[in-house]
Amino acid sequence: KQEVTQIPAALSVPEGENLVLNCSFTDSAIYNLQWFRQDPGKGLTSLLLIQSSQREQTSGRLNASLDKSSGRSTLYIAASQPGDSATYLCAVRLSSGTYKYIFGTGTRLKVLA
């Protein structure tokens, strides 16, 4: 059974810091991994999607990497800003035929001005 874990559960950093969020999964049989951002009480915004054949994806100040063999992904945020404060979720899409998404529990990020 696929399990997705995100560490740390919460993170507070001063503005301008570079930071790394971690996501680990137990089964490497995945099609892709997606990082989302969720603001309080809101839906999810897709940040980056990494296919299983890819190693990383970049969008602006965000860079996500994927190491399928070790079951790990990282989301790197450069020069953090208060507007980056949100909960960050990773999700893996199973390749077992069901294509289900399994979500991690999220990292709650607070960037202090």
Place this chain on the structure above:
Amino acid sequence: KAGVTQTPRYLIKTRGQQVTLSCSPISGHRSVSWYQQTPGQGLQFLFEYFSETQRNKGNFPGRFSGRQFSNSRSEMNVSTLELGDSALYLCASSLAFLPTDTQYFGPGTRLTVL
């Protein structure tokens, strides 16, 4: 292009009632998935529809059901509501039923069961 829309945004019901939530996908998207989000369990997959057929189902009791219409709009229904059904219900759409597709989420429907 309009995003995923969900109605209603907020809903208050009492135990034993039933509720229907609606989701309109992004224009051209044919796959719709539903998720339940609670503080204790996080985001859990409910079901996924493509071309009016349920393609995947999560581990939820039969009180949770859904359907998709020919225009790709989807509804989910919860019968005999329980206090534990209080949650944010999120709908996501994607272009097709392909594992490489990106999912785009709506703002959610906040259901409170009293």
